Amino acid sequence: MPKALVVDDSKAIRTILAKTLKELGFEVCEAANGREALEVIEAEKATVQLVLLDWNMPEMNGLDLLKKLRQAPEFASLVIVMVTTEAELKHIAEALDAGANEYVMKPFTKDIIVGKIQLTGIQF
Amino acid sequence: MHSQTSISQIHPDNYRFLQEHIYSQVGIVLEEDKHYLFESRLAPIITRLGLGTIDDLCALLKATCQPEISRQVVEAMTTNETYFFRDPAQYEAIRTVLLPRLIEERRDTKRLRFWSAAASTGQEAYSLAMRLVEAGLSDWNIQILATDFSSKVLERARSGKYQQIEVNRGLPAALLVKYFRQSGAEWQLSDQVRRMVVFETIDLRSSMRALGPFDLVFCRNVMIYFDTQTKKNILKQLHGTMFRGGWLMLGGVETAFGVEEFFERRTVGNAPVYVAR
Numbered sequence: 001m002p003k004a005l006v007v008d009d010s011k012a013i014r015t016i017l018a019k020t021l022k023e024l025g026f027e028v029c030e031a032a033n034g035r036e037a038l039e040v041i042e043a044e045k046a047t048v049q050l051v052l053l054d055w056n057m058p059e060m061n062g063l064d065l066l067k068k069l070r071q072a073p074e075f076a077s078l079v080i081v082m083v084t085t086e087a088e089l090k091h092i093a094e095a096l097d098a099g100a101n102e103y104v105m106k107p108f109t110k111d112i113i114v115g116k117i118q119l120t121g122i123q124f
Numbered sequence: 125m126h127s128q129t130s131i132s133q134i135h136p137d138n139y140r141f142l143q144e145h146i147y148s149q150v151g152i153v154l155e156e157d158k159h160y161l162f163e164s165r166l167a168p169i170i171t172r173l174g175l176g177t178i179d180d181l182c183a184l185l186k187a188t189c190q191p192e193i194s195r196q197v198v199e200a201m202t203t204n205e206t207y208f209f210r211d212p213a214q215y216e217a218i219r220t221v222l223l224p225r226l227i228e229e230r231r232d233t234k235r236l237r238f239w240s241a242a243a244s245t246g247q248e249a250y251s252l253a254m255r256l257v258e259a260g261l262s263d264w265n266i267q268i269l270a271t272d273f274s275s276k277v278l279e280r281a282r283s284g285k286y287q288q289i290e291v292n293r294g295l296p297a298a299l300l301v302k303y304f305r306q307s308g309a310e311w312q313l314s315d316q317v318r319r320m321v322v323f324e325t326i327d328l329r330s331s332m333r334a335l336g337p338f339d340l341v342f343c344r345n346v347m348i349y350f351d352t353q354t355k356k357n358i359l360k361q362l363h364g365t366m367f368r369g370g371w372l373m374l375g376g377v378e379t380a381f382g383v384e385e386f387f388e389r390r391t392v393g394n395a396p397v398y399v400a401r
């Protein structure tokens with residue numbers, strides 16, 4: 001079973017996203033900020049294939065985590081989808097430049113999330 | 125004051141009247157159990173006109189010639205839902221198989237013609253346009269005809285303006301960044317892409333003789349509403365607008381069943397494609 005990580009400081013959002021991912025056949029773990037997420041990803045080395053990543057979070061924000069992960073060659077193929085309230089063109093461009101595979105603006109629907117995950121080409 | 129339940133009251137004669145009216149206006153068949161649909165779609169019109177119930181609305185339509193109200197009723201009853209790159213497998217088949225072939229075949233004329241035949245608010249035509257620019261064809265003589273029987277949706281399509289929820293759905297973020305600008309709460313598609321598409325009000329049940337020939341026709345998620353005979357006629361006419369070997373793309377649950385003499389069904393990648401014979 002492919003493994004996904006949901007990173008968001010809102011428990012409610014994590015729960016919604018985790019539910020959708022489980023329906024798609026992913027095994028799901030959660031983290032409430034970038035630092036926690038990094039711990040999970042490093043502990044689970046190479047088993048997490050997909051990360052749904054919020055931007056604004058305490059301790060380490062999503063963009064910083066994204067940049068950190070993209071600097072490490074071992075995480076080059078990790079699929080990262082930003083899911084955030086940041087909805088300005090410059091933010092989207094910044095995240096894509098930093099190596100995000102896709103970008104979802106909040107509020108989202110289940111169809112939007114599923115569609116964007118499909119767009120990344122990840123197998124599930 | 126009228127409560128919700130009074131709006132939804134439809135006399136069986138009026139239900140039949142609305143069914144027939146919508147069938148005669150757009151060819152759409154509405155089943156016997158669509159009361160909730162009439163209720164939710166017609167309530168805004170009823171309120172706007174200061175009427176109380178669907179029966180009142182029918183009485184008005186029957187008593188006087190009201191082309192404007194009649195048009196509003198028909199448009200309210202049809203589904204316009206659409207989104208960018210709906211059915212990605214089809215766009216993938218176009219990118220990997222159709223375009224390389226056309227680029228080869230048309231390298232002299234550099235002329236390509238496409239049709240989005242139930243275009244709604246334009247996402248289908250514009251998705252194709254972006255694909256064509258991405259394929260390096262921006263200096264080719266390309267035209268995408270986008271038609272719908274509803275002038276209201278075409279007006280929106282022509283503006284190239286979309287809400288956040290619309291650009292969030294199906295559209296790769298890289299294309300959003302590349303081809304859209306943000307203006308207030310809306311996202312404005314670039315002129316480069318908009319210029320590739322021309323819009324026209326066309327009812328699919330009218331003659332298509334003046335149209336084409338096309339290399340590719342999208343006729344997606346509209347024929348589900350038509351009866352078998354209407355559908356057959358439309359498919360036959362669509363065939364007449366296409367180059368031999370041109371591709372017809374239907375919606376996910378639609379088939380060109382019954383017109384095998386005109387189209388050959390092939391599977392390209394993961395997409396069913398109907399190739400004009």
Ligand SMILES: C[S@@+](CC[C@H](N)C(=O)[O-])C[C@H]1O[C@@H](n2cnc3c(N)ncnc32)[C@H](O)[C@@H]1O
Binds near residue numbers: 151210248273327
């Ligand atoms: C659900 S939308 C499909 C949009 C797009 N093709 C897609 O698949 O996403 C159906 C569209 O068909 C249009 N339509 C319905 N009956 C029609 C007719 N008789 N002639 C032309 N267009 C029609 C409606 O106005 C509506 O915009």
